Amino acid sequence: MSFAGPSFIIAIIAISTLGWMFTTWVRARHGYPVENEWAGTVHRNDPDADRKIAxxxxxxxxxxxxxxxxxxxxxxxxxxxxxPATRTAREIEALR
Known part of the structure; x- marks a missing residue:
């Protein structure tokens, strides 16, 4: 395997891209906020969440x-x- 050719660089880019896609998929699937390409975060929106909370x-x-x-x-x-038993008995009889 030659490390000097363009195929090695393309392989590194492909592996990095696939790894990024996999970690993003796992984070999104489990409800973690996902970072977008402009360094913002995208939170999972669940329309039933407010109803469930209520x-x-x-x-x-x-x-x-x-x-x-x-x-x-x-x-x-x-x-x-x-x-004491006498007081309790009187209260029970008063309740009847």
Missing amino acids: LLTGENEKLHGRIGHLEERIAVLERIATD
Whole structure:
């Protein structure tokens, strides 16, 4: 193999170009920002991302409310379990 000919230079350029194309493809496929030829970055745009974020935010608020309600119920149960028996019995009868 001769390293002095133009075919060696063309091979180096081809290998470099294919390597650049492969790394760009991998970055784009996995959602990383890709640099364009003018040193800017191109971010992946997902039109459903805003809708998904809104749905998850709503679900998160709903779950926080449920957790707060469950914490209140647990506090009541802990108070009933630790109070003296006579007081607890009176409160249970008052609730009936």
